[in-house]
Amino acid sequence: MHYFNGTGWIARFTGTETTMARAVDVDAWDEATGVALVVDTERGVRRPVTDYPDFSHLARADQVVAALPGGGWRAYWKDEGPDGGPLTEPVLAWLITSTGSATAITVDATAHVDNADSADRLIPPDEG
Incomplete structure (x- = not known):
């Protein structure tokens, strides 16, 4: 987190x-x-x-120094979706910190925005 x-x-x-x-x-x-x-x-x-x-x-604590568009990336959880199934959410933005790390920020179907720290994987735009 x-x-x-x-x-x-x-x-x-x-x-x-x-x-x-x-x-x-x-x-x-x-x-x-x-x-x-x-x-x-x-x-x-x-x-x-x-x-x-x-x-x-x-x-x-992390200091955000920039925010970049999600660029077509998606976050994937293998068992967070309906009935414990898979869930995929688009990455809305990437938060870049003063140490150079990037955090994926996702948005769900109800427009709730959260970080994707718990995602099982991040899917690049050219995959799938």
């Missing part, structure tokens, strides 16, 4: 008695201290990760 955000970092929190463990996008960096900042949705402000007692660590 890919996790994308603008800064390329997420903050991991272990949880407390009143909050669940979670991963939060690092929104910015404090210019004076260099500490990662996250949005506190309850207070409506940015806060340093070190203000949270359950802050665990920072982890890398």
